[in-house]
Structure formats: structure tokens, C-alpha cells
Amino acid sequence: MFSLQSLGCDVAALNTVQFSTSLPKPPPPLNHLRPNLARAGNHTGYRQWTGSRVSAQEITDLYQGLKQSYLDDFDMMLSGYVPGAAALEAVGQIGQELKQKAQSKPGSFFWVLDPVMGDNGNLYVAPDVVPVYRSLVHHADLVLPNQFEAECVHSPESPPPSIPTPNH
Numbered sequence: 001m002f003s004l005q006s007l008g009c010d011v012a013a014l015n016t017v018q019f020s021t022s023l024p025k026p027p028p029p030l031n032h033l034r035p036n037l038a039r040a041g042n043h044t045g046y047r048q049w050t051g052s053r054v055s056a057q058e059i060t061d062l063y064q065g066l067k068q069s070y071l072d073d074f075d076m077m078l079s080g081y082v083p084g085a086a087a088l089e090a091v092g093q094i095g096q097e098l099k100q101k102a103q104s105k106p107g108s109f110f111w112v113l114d115p116v117m118g119d120n121g122n123l124y125v126a127p128d129v130v131p132v133y134r135s136l137v138h139h140a141d142l143v144l145p146n147q148f149e150a151e152c153v154h155s156p157e158s159p160p161p162s163i164p165t166p167n168h
Contacts, residue, residue, distance in 0.1 A: 001013050012066065012071065012074070014059065014062050014063065014066075014094075015054060016053070016054050016059065016080075016081065016082045016083070016087055016091065017051060017052070017053050017054060017081060017082075017083060018051045018052050018054070019050070019051035019052075020050055020051055053083050053084060053087065054087065055086070055087065056084070056086035056087045056089065056090040057090075059087055059090040059091060059094075060090050060093075063090075063094050072098070072101075074098055074109065075108065075109060075110065076109065076110045076111070076112065077094070077095050077098055077109075077110075077111045077112070078112045078114070079091050079095060079111070079112070079113050079114065080114045080116050081114075081116035081124075081125075082116075082125075082129070083124070083125045083126065083129065084125075084126060084129065085126065085128040085129050085131075085132045088129055088132045088133065088136070089132055092132065092135070092136045092139070095111045095113070095136070095139060095140070096139055098111070099111060099139060110141045110142070111139065111140045111141050111142070112140065112141065112142045112144065113133075113136060113137060113139075113140035113142070113143050113144070114143075114144040114145070115133040115136075115137070115143065115144075115145050115149045115152075115153055116149070117129060117130060117133065117145075117148075117149050117152055118148055118149065118152070119146055119148050119149075120148065121148060123152075130152050130153070133149075133152070133153050134153055137153055
């Protein structure tokens with residue numbers, strides 16, 4: 001989001017999760033003049049994490065609030081990690097609605113879909129998220145999966161098991 005804002009874009013963020021992750025502390029740097037940089041992430045593929053998922057209803061309500069305030073004239077939508085099928089369906093409805101709204105002005109809206117589902121043979125999301133992504137990829141203008149995610153989205157077979165949910 002900051003990158004887009006620094007380029008002069010107006011950005012409206014609709015978070016689907018509020019996560020912080022906790023990774024093991026790295027060893028001190030060999031060169032003590034280098035600072036120790038913090039590492040952070042925002043999905044359940046990390047060993048430890050805490051936070052909450054936004055419900056499908058909350059996503060829909062937040063978008064409806066933007067519409068009621070006439071703040072839904074977007075040129076672009078970037079969707080990423082959405083851990084639940086119902087929440088992903090809500091995000092998909094928003095993307096499809098924005099595309100439909102822009103049909104009278106071709107090229108006025110662009111949807112970038114990053115199907116953040118997993119990596120290295122493991123899902124970070126519930127298995128029922130995969131078919132929802134499969135149903136949405138043909139609506140997006142650009143899809144940015146890693147290799148594992150591309151295999152999940154394009155494979156007719158069921159996805160691999162999810163990473164177990166840690167106690168948090």
C-alpha cells in the first residue's frame with residue numbers, strides 16, 4: 001500500500017486479516033555495524049502467528065460503506081491473502097461488481113488477483129478456498145500465483161492438506 005501511495009495513488013485498504021507473525025530471533029550480525037532488521041509477514045504459513053480474520057460480512061459491510069459514501073470509483077483492485085472461502089467470495093463479488101461497473105468505459109478498471117494460498121507443497125488456507133480462487137481467476141485481468149498456487153488453481157485434483165493451525 002505504501003508503495004502505491006508513494007507513487008501518488010489514492011489507496012483504499014480493505015484488510016482481510018489482522019495478523020502479526022513471530023519468527024525466531026536471528027543470530028546477531030557478524031559485522032556489528034550492521035543493524036538487526038525486523039522480519040515480519042502476514043499469513044499463516046509462518047511457524048507462529050496471532051491475530052484475526054475479517055469475516056465475509058465485515059468485508060461486504062466495509063465495501064457497502066465505501067459505496068454509500070461514493071468512494072467506490074476505483075481504477076484498480078489488488079486482492080491477496082484471503083484465508084476463508086466465504087471471505088474470498090465476498091472479495092470476488094467486489095471485484096466482479098467493479099468490473100461490471102467499468103464495462104461502459106473499457107480499460108478503466110484493472111483487477112490484479114494474487115491467489116496467496118500456499119507454497120512449497122502446503123496450503124496456508126482452508127482447502128475450500130482453492131475452488132473459489134479457481135472460479136475467480138477468469139474474472140481477473142492479471143493473476144500472480146507462485147508455482148504451487150498456479151498448480152492448485154489449474155489442477156482438477158483436490159489440493160494438498162493445509163498447514164495445521166497453530167495454537168495462538
